Amino acid sequence: MQTLDTLNQTLHTHDAVMLYFSAPTCNVCHALKxxxxxxxxxxxxxxxxxxxxxxxxxxxxxxxxxFAIPTVLIFFQGREFLRKSRHMSIGEVTDAIARPYNLMVES
Incomplete structure (x- = not known):
């Protein structure tokens, strides 16, 4: 089971992290993930x-x-860059992170 400490360690040791918040009762969460x-x-x-x-x-x-699920949080170098909740498309998320991700990987 995850703890806040292990997640914070992940956020600070990896340059690009996505946190995906869901619950077993959320059908949209399971379809999107x-x-x-x-x-x-x-x-x-x-x-x-x-x-x-x-x-x-x-x-x-x-x-x-x-406070809503599903929620996606994108972090670059330990800092929150993007937050999407409930109604989101895969293209929305990937389009939003493409440029900063590519800049980070190239440097």
């Missing part, structure tokens, strides 16, 4: 993806101010 994960890994291979079940670890959701 595999497609979004595949798109991220295909286009941005150095991303680390962490899934957080808010029913198991509500304190993590609270710490990141996540």
């Amino acid at each position: 595999p497609k979004l994960t595949e798109a991220i890994m295909d286009n941005f291979p150095s991303f680390v993806i962490e899934s957080i079940d808010i029913s198991e670890t509500p304190e993590i959701a609270s710490h990141f101010s996540v």
